[in-house]
Amino acid sequence: MKVYISVDIEGIGCVVRSEHSSPQGREFQWARKRMTEEVNAAVAGAFAAGASEVVVADSHNVGLNLLADQLDSRVRLVMGAPRALSMMEGVQLGFDAAFLVGYHAMAGTADGVIVHTYTGRIASVAVNGTPVGEIGLSAALAGHYHVPVVLVTGDDKAVREARSHLGDVETVEVKKGLGAYAALCLSPRACNEKIREAAQRALQRAHCTAPFRVETPVELTVGFTTASSVDRVTAIPGVRRVDGTTAVAACEDILHAFRIFHLMTDLVELTPFI
Numbered sequence: 506m507k508v509y510i511s512v513d514i515e516g517i518g519c520v521v522r523s524e525h526s527s528p529q530g531r532e533f534q535w536a537r538k539r540m541t542e543e544v545n546a547a548v549a550g551a552f553a554a555g556a557s558e559v560v561v562a563d564s565h566n567v568g569l570n571l572l573a574d575q576l577d578s579r580v581r582l583v584m585g586a587p588r589a590l591s592m593m594e595g596v597q598l599g600f601d602a603a604f605l606v607g608y609h610a611m612a613g614t615a616d617g618v619i620v621h622t623y624t625g626r627i628a629s630v631a632v633n634g635t636p637v638g639e640i641g642l643s644a645a646l647a648g649h650y651h652v653p654v655v656l657v658t659g660d661d662k663a664v665r666e667a668r669s670h671l672g673d674v675e676t677v678e679v680k681k682g683l684g685a686y687a688a689l690c691l692s693p694r695a696c697n698e699k700i701r702e703a704a705q706r707a708l709q710r711a712h713c714t715a716p717f718r719v720e721t722p723v724e725l726t727v728g729f730t731t732a733s734s735v736d737r738v739t740a741i742p743g744v745r746r747v748d749g750t751t752a753v754a755a756c757e758d759i760l761h762a763f764r765i766f767h768l769m770t771d772l773v774e775l776t777p778f779i
């Protein structure tokens with residue numbers, strides 16, 4: 506059984522602020538060690554459940570977070586950026602199941618730790634009218650390639666969001682969000698143990714989980730924090746403004762919608778303050 510793991514940093518246990526998640530942050534070196542530990546726990550659970558191959562995608566920032574020399578030597582690592590499928594690069598190679606480790610809730614979620622959707626300039630994303638964040642987008646991309654997401658780890662709001670999209674998926678709540686940058690956290694050791702156990706359980710019942718498929722065609726709706734962002738993204742063919750801060754695009758499928766969304770995030774970050 507081939508397993509794909511996409512890992513972000515904001516939903517790792519004991520990660521609560523940009524001091525942890527920003528490469529310039531004073532706690533970043535510690536946070537990337539934590540991220541590596543939680544990935545190793547998920548990998549251990551996957552192999553214990555009979556995985557034959559595991560690919561890990563380092564999916565925070567520019568994909569240079571995991572400590573490669575401390576990572577389980579049985580895995581292969583997707584690292585670096587830019588990459589077309591971003592957080593899910595590599596999933597197109599064909600897998601039987603996917604894990605989303607260290608994920609966080611969508612932009613605007615109350616009491617979710619370090620919530621956002623790709624960039625701070627995105628206020629909301631909806632696919633066929635359903636609000637999605639990074640969990641929904643990643644699960645939908647996996648689903649496009651017929652890969653079911655069978656495990657999601659993060660704070661309680663990420664877990665709630667994962668269940669809203671994926672139903673009775675295996676989850677690990679590593680912390681309870683108390684605000685945007687505060688949480689009640691389990692110990693790192695407890696997080697690692699829970700993730701290893703959940704990964705094993707998740708793979709054991711992976712065959713009962715359907716991929717998350719988005720109906721076609723796909724209407725993509727993106728809300729921005731500024732009107733100038735919409736001025737920019739309407740330069741993309743097929744994207745039109747519906748109000749001051751909202752743009753829509755009619756897309757063939759989720760892959761097409763994701764490509765447009767990903768291009769929007771790049772465009773609005775070119776000039777961060779305008």
Ligand SMILES: [Zn+2]
Pocket residue numbers: 513514515609623639
């Ligand atoms: Zn993220």
